Amino acid sequence: MEHNAQRAQKEDIMAKNTQRSRYSTSRRSLLLKGLAVGGAGALGAGLLTNGVPAFAKERSSGITRGDVAILRFLAAIEILETDLWQQYNELGGIPDSEVPGGTASAPYVNALQQLDGDMSQYIHDNTEDEISHFTFINAFLASIGADPVNLDHFRNIPSSKATGARQIGRLTNLMELTVDTSWWTRYRSRNKNPDFGDTFAQAIPGLS
Template identity: 60%
Template sequence: MIEKPRSDRRAFLKTGAFAGAALVAGAPGSISQASAAPFGGISRGDAAILRFLCAAEIIETDMWLQYAELGGTQDSELPGLPTGGSPAYTAALSNLDSDMAQYIHDNTEDELTHETFINAYLVSKGAHPVSLDAFRTLPSSKATGANQIGRLTNLMKLTVDTSWYTRYRSRDFNPDLDPLHKFANAVPSLANGQFPGIPRSDADLTPQGHIQAIANTAGFHFAQIEQGGTSLYPGLALHVSNPEVLRVVLSIGGTEVCHFQTWHDKAGNAVSDPLAPLTDPTNPALVFPNLNVNPGGEDFQTNLIMPEPCPFLRPGLPRVSIIRPVATSGAAMAALKGLTGMGIFIGQSKQFFEFLQDLAEDADAARRHEQDD
């Protein structure tokens, strides 16, 4: 089989992916082909950045809704809720913090508003919005409380990279300056297997150690999701040309930082007294150590959640507390690689990956002050 040229493939994918655009609040029933041209002061590059960010927010919303259905506060503020939730899963999450259900609910609502706003903003500028509805084909959890609808993401085979934990504690290394440095994973087993972040069925609700391990996995996954957004927004902001688009990117990006700080704090409770150490009784390969004891030390201390000062920009300058990484080259592709590495796209189609790759490449190709013909 001969693969279509990239430009032909992109045109085909966008036709399908934009078919659901009318479902976006405020979106017209159809978008003309001419609307891809600059309009209302934003360039093609700015629109490409917003489209990739919108796709990332749609993916985040899909993940967070699954968490909210089973472990979040149950009310009508979110679509498809209340479902009644999963009391055993909610209780296990509450062991990380008594307010976890409300935080999950509010994080979900935030991501939903982000995708809705960015799409509406794109439409207001005559640019294409983004819909991933054609790719909602993955199965839901069968646990009581989960809506039985098609999903974009799979939360039942997660590989959670917890190196963000030590990266934000490091005083000596910055991934932007030291790309070859390997930051230690706080929970090595999470990075070396596939584990559920939500109960796959009601069979996962017992024994207690097992459902707690699932909740702990979710707690670290929450932070992994949001640390990616924390880095993505400033990385792409440096390529934005229009001041209003920059305002959108920086303002939404700031809430991702708030989310990460919250989940960083909660994840630490899974690897300290009294919850840790914990070995999943149904899968001994999953172990949550008490990091204050093993391995111990400042890089693993669970109550250190503020970014430690580290090198920035170039050697010789004073160390400073910053978001890290914020590399401006290939930020969108790096974010897509990170999302894929989580295992959340297990079961997705080739077209889904091709479409996201095209969006990421367009976003990374954007340049500040670019002039369109």
């Protein structure tokens, strides 16, 4: 009797482990497919083939409420990052048809170019990347019948009054942001290494 009970317990444990493994594989498969499609540059309209979302055929594999919650959380983070980078692009980036808004501030752009002559292009490209990230995730959520993320209701933080900035509601406060600019002095150092505990001065102390 005791032997049978132990055997039944082992079988129950094995069944639960198998179920957990399948669930983990399903989520891993979902994430890997997302990375594969994202890495191929299939964003926005690129998700669609003959009007059918690229992921729609995978619904049978079982996307759980937990999967959707993770994706919605990631989309929210990407929207917050986009809000921050858009403000930078308005002031020091390259406002254009790809990343519209703002007129740029010549003094700010000139100051950034003292650090890196390509900084404006870097800001522009990062902003465009962040936009594509949340657009991609929201497109996938919509394709599986889940609600995409929209944080417009929370855009109630005032804009910077600096020349070039649009006066619209924001999600992030650029004026109260602290930035670690020691990366610049760290990368230019010839005789120090952060892996050995060396510290580096801030390139722009007023931002830290």
